[in-house]
Amino acid sequence: xxxxxLSLSLKLSGWTVLILLPLGIWAGRALAVNHFRGKAxxxxxxxxxxxxxxxxxxxxLLVAMGGASPVGQFYESWIGRPLVFNFEGxxxxxxxxxxPFAIQPLQRGFEAIAPEVRDAAACCxxxxxxxxxxxxxxxAWQGVLSATVLTFAHTLGEFGVVLMVGGNITGETKTIxxxxxxxxxxxxxxxxxxxxxxxLLISLVAIGAAYLTTSRSRSxxxx
Amino acid sequence: xxxxxxxxxxxxxxxxxxxxxLDCAPGEVLALVGPSGSGKTTILRAIAGLLRVRHxxxxxxxxxxxxxxxxxxVETRRRRVGYVFQNYALFPHLxxxxxxxxxxxxxxxxxxxxxxxxxxxxxxxxGLENRVPxxxxxxxxxxxxxxxxxxxxxxxxxxxxxxxxxxRATRQRLYHELAELRRExxxxxxxxxxxxxxxxxxxxxxxxxxxxxxLQVGEPYAVMTRPQTVEVAQLVxxxxxxxxxxxxxxxxxxxxxxxxxxxxLEARLQPDFAVGQQVTWVIPQGHIVLHRRDRPSRxxxxxxxxxxxxxxxxxxxxxxxxxxxxxPDRPPLFLTVPAHxxxxxxxxxxxxxxxxxxxxxxxxxxxxxxxxxRRNEP
Numbered sequence: 001x002x003x004x005x006l007s008l009s010l011k012l013s014g015w016t017v018l019i020l021l022p023l024g025i026w027a028g029r030a031l032a033v034n035h036f037r038g039k040a041x042x043x044x045x046x047x048x049x050x051x052x053x054x055x056x057x058x059x060x061l062l063v064a065m066g067g068a069s070p071v072g073q074f075y076e077s078w079i080g081r082p083l084v085f086n087f088e089g090x091x092x093x094x095x096x097x098x099x100p101f102a103i104q105p106l107q108r109g110f111e112a113i114a115p116e117v118r119d120a121a122a123c124c125x126x127x128x129x130x131x132x133x134x135x136x137x138x139x140a141w142q143g144v145l146s147a148t149v150l151t152f153a154h155t156l157g158e159f160g161v162v163l164m165v166g167g168n169i170t171g172e173t174k175t176i177x178x179x180x181x182x183x184x185x186x187x188x189x190x191x192x193x194x195x196x197x198x199x200l201l202i203s204l205v206a207i208g209a210a211y212l213t214t215s216r217s218r219s220x221x222x223x
Numbered sequence: 224x225x226x227x228x229x230x231x232x233x234x235x236x237x238x239x240x241x242x243x244x245l246d247c248a249p250g251e252v253l254a255l256v257g258p259s260g261s262g263k264t265t266i267l268r269a270i271a272g273l274l275r276v277r278h279x280x281x282x283x284x285x286x287x288x289x290x291x292x293x294x295x296x297v298e299t300r301r302r303r304v305g306y307v308f309q310n311y312a313l314f315p316h317l318x319x320x321x322x323x324x325x326x327x328x329x330x331x332x333x334x335x336x337x338x339x340x341x342x343x344x345x346x347x348x349x350g351l352e353n354r355v356p357x358x359x360x361x362x363x364x365x366x367x368x369x370x371x372x373x374x375x376x377x378x379x380x381x382x383x384x385x386x387x388x389x390x391r392a393t394r395q396r397l398y399h400e401l402a403e404l405r406r407e408x409x410x411x412x413x414x415x416x417x418x419x420x421x422x423x424x425x426x427x428x429x430x431x432x433x434x435x436x437x438l439q440v441g442e443p444y445a446v447m448t449r450p451q452t453v454e455v456a457q458l459v460x461x462x463x464x465x466x467x468x469x470x471x472x473x474x475x476x477x478x479x480x481x482x483x484x485x486x487x488l489e490a491r492l493q494p495d496f497a498v499g500q501q502v503t504w505v506i507p508q509g510h511i512v513l514h515r516r517d518r519p520s521r522x523x524x525x526x527x528x529x530x531x532x533x534x535x536x537x538x539x540x541x542x543x544x545x546x547x548x549x550x551p552d553r554p555p556l557f558l559t560v561p562a563h564x565x566x567x568x569x570x571x572x573x574x575x576x577x578x579x580x581x582x583x584x585x586x587x588x589x590x591x592x593x594x595x596x597r598r599n600e601p
Contacts, residue, residue, distance in 0.1 A: 116312035119273050122299035123306040124326040125375060134325065138316050 001194050004171050005179035012087070012175060013155040016094045017148055020102040023095075024147050028106030029136065033118070047104070049097045058164025061093045065165070090166040090173050097161050101150040109143020110136065142214050149210040153203045227284060228411045229379050231270055235277035239265045241435040247379070247411035247428075254414045254426035254443065257458060262435035263415040264309075267381045270413065271306050272299035283378050305372030305380040305410075310388055311364050313356040319343060319367045320352035326374040342370045347400070362393035369404070380412040386421065398424055419447065419459060431455050448507050449586045456505045456588070462557040463506045466590060469496050478582060484549040488526045490585035501590045510584020511558040514577035516568050526580040530556060535572045537562060546576065 031043065049057055065083045066072045075083040083089040113136060121131040137144065159177040166173030168182065176199055183192035228248040233241045241262055247253040255263040268274040270281055272288065280290040288297045314322050323339040330338065343352055346366040356364050365385055372380060385401075386394045402425060405412060416422055422429045422443050429443040431450075439446055439455045450456040456464055467483040478489040479496070481504060496502050514527070533555055534545035542565040546556045558578065560570070570576060 114310075114312065116308045116310065117314060119268075119271075119299075120306065120308060120312040120314070120371075121325075122273065123271055123304055123375075124371065125300045125303070125328060126325060127300065130328070135314055 001191070001198070002174075002176065002179040002183075005174050005176045006195070006198065008087075008171065008174065009156050009176040012090060012094055013152045015091055016098055016155045017151050019091070019095050020098055020151055021144070021148060024099075024102035024106045024151075025132075025137070025144070028103045028143070028147075029110045029132070031103070031107045032110035032113075033115075047100045050100045054097070054158065054160025055164060057097055058093070058161040061096065061161065061165050065089055065092065084165055085167045085169060086172055087166075090162060090175075093161050093165040094155050094158065097158065098151045098154055101154050102147040105143045105146035105150065106140065107143075109140030109146075112143075113139045142217070145210050145213060149206050153206050156203060157199060229270065229281070229283045229413070231266070231279070231281045233266060233269050233276045233279040233281075235279075239435060241265060241269075241276055241279075243432065243435060243437045245413075245430050245437060245440065247413055249411055250405075250409050251428065252405055252412045252414055252426040254416055254422035254429045255432055256416055256419060256422050256429055257432035258417065260434075261432040263417075263432055264383055265435070266432075267306075267383050267413060267415055270379065271304045271381055272297060272302050303375060303378045305375055305377030307365070307368045307372050307380075307382045307385045309384045311356070311368035313364060313367055313371070315356050318353045318355055319348060319359065319363075319370075322356070322367055323371050323374045326371045339370075339374060342374045343367075345373075346370045346404075360393070361389040362397060365389060365397060366400075369401075373408075378410055380408065380410055382412065382414045384415055384417070386416075386418075401425060419443075423447065431458050433458055448510075448584065450505065450588065452588060453503055461505045461507060463508070463511070465504055465554065467502055467504050469498050469500045469502055469587075471498055479587065481585070481587070484553070486526070486528055488580060488585060489582045490587060491583050493587045496587050496589075502587045503590045504585055504587050506580055506584045506586070508558050510581040511556070512579040512581060513558070513560050513564060513568065514579065524579075525582060526585075527577055528556070528580060529575060529577045532570060532572055532574050532576060535565075535570065542570070544570065544576075546578070 072083050121135050168174050168178050180192050180195045230246040232244045235241050269276050278291050281288040287295045324335045327335045348366050429446050430440045431438045439451050447459045467481040470480040470482050472479050472494045477492045479493045481488050530546040530548040533547050536543040541559045542562050543559050
């Protein structure tokens with residue numbers, strides 16, 4: 001069992017959720033509340049990671065963040081090391097490929113709130129921040145929970161993008177999914193099997209707990 | 224500018240066309256009535272600042288909330304409006320008490336709960352403070368919505384069809400409560416309704432709207448019995464709209480005489496119309512009196528008209544009659560009589576009946592309008 005890879009995966013998943021959740025709340029709410037020209041294209045663009053092969057997304061990210069790109073060059077001159085093939089680069093890639101997993105449940109959550117409830121909050125004199133914190137987030141909590149769990153579990157299992165952007169550096173970019181592939185390549189099926197089982201268990205527990213919480217809450221409201 | 228109360232002038236071509244002007248004094252209830260899509264809710268939302276119209280101005284107690292020429296726009300949260308939404312729009316995850324407390328954030332925290340409880344008691348909800356909206360009946364939810372709107376100590380109270388989502392018995396009780404409550408309130412109140420009886424019962428003035436235009440504003444009974452145009456007459460449900468010619472004005476007796484289908488009818492004196500002029504006239508059903516067969520009364524001398532019952536439609540305790548006067552091919556007269564009266568007088572389809580058109584109820588309007596009465600007949 002590669003504990004370093006597992007802890008790196010958990011760290012990557014945790015940071016991805018931390019960064020993506022506030023962004024997802026902002027974007028999901030904006031898409032739920034506002035109607036503007038070209039909205040469908042914005043939604044399509046944000047959903048792209050769902051359908052794009054991970055290697056394609058990984059390739060573009062590698063090009064966009066690599067040493068030859070302005071972003072890569074700026075980062076390297078500022079921090080002193082390249083953006084790709086290290087944890088920061090992996091985190092940026094992870095945030096980007098998880099965008100639909102965070103935004104879509106949040107958008108559905110905010111869309112389910114009746115528009116008059118927001119109007120009522122404004123008539124009550126609530127600030128935007130208070131409306132979000134006190135009214136909208138508690139009503140869209142199922143979306144928040146789904147976004148968190150999906151982003152976390154999906155990051156834990158992502159392989160293609162991680163390999164393209166991060167490579168396979170122990171303690172830096174070698175996540176558990178890469179470690180499993182490594183073990184299989186080295187004909188260590190027992191090691192691969194244990195790690196796969198751990199990954200399966202963590203993902204199942206996370207998603208199962210989310211479903212359970214949601215269905216309990218539903219039966220409480222309808223029961 | 225309205226020094227006291229609210230004053231709004233709203234104009235735009237689309238997406239919802241508006242050309243409305245209205246005002247409401249402190250303590251006054253103004254009812255906005257009109258069919259669906261007439262712009263009632265749009266006006267209310269514009270006053271609350273939930274919708275920004277292209278042109279116009281809104282002033283409240285001397286403050287400008289909106290003026291497109293001066294580019295003034297005050298956000299909803301700063302306008303201090305109390306808004307009771309059609310479906311109440313309560314915060315579903317908060318208790319009745321916390322729903323009300325959310326509208327009092329400008330008060331010290333310690334005071335909020337005590338005051339919220341006071342307001343809930345005022346709308347007869349004490350004991351139910353800790354229930355969430357889903358655990359309250361429709362009428363109770365409406366009361367929470369009213370309490371929440373009042374808790375903010377609003378400068379204007381806006382009520383958007385607040386009685387439409389409750390059953391009839393609850394509605395009657397809520398009418399009574401609102402009528403009681405309004406006596407204690409000193410702010411302007413604007414009530415949106417499509418129910419004319421509701422407007423008649425609860426409002427001091429009524430504003431008739433159609434396709435975003437204010438057609439007539441006035442005391443509800445006056446608007447409903449003396450509409451200024453045929454359009455208003457139709458919108459307030461007056462079905463007896465006919466054409467006639469003015470014969471004479473008898474100022475001594477206080478009557479204007481018109482000729483309608485060879486009948487000389489005496490109407491309340493309305494000297495604005497010249498002798499010989501063609502006019503449109505209306506009469507509310509309440510001013511048509513059925514002649515009793517068994518016992519003729521004095522009232523029968525007042526504009527007697529006879530006709531044949533074309534349609535006899537029982538409607539619960541009343542019967543709606545459609546009566547052909549001077550032939551079945553002309554627009555008929557509509558009247559409603561109590562069912563027992565209809566039975567006692569042996570009224571049935573095809574029967575000949577006599578009615579009196581009370582002079583006080585005959586109201587003349589200009590005939591040269593774009594909207595003419597049905598079938599364009601005299």
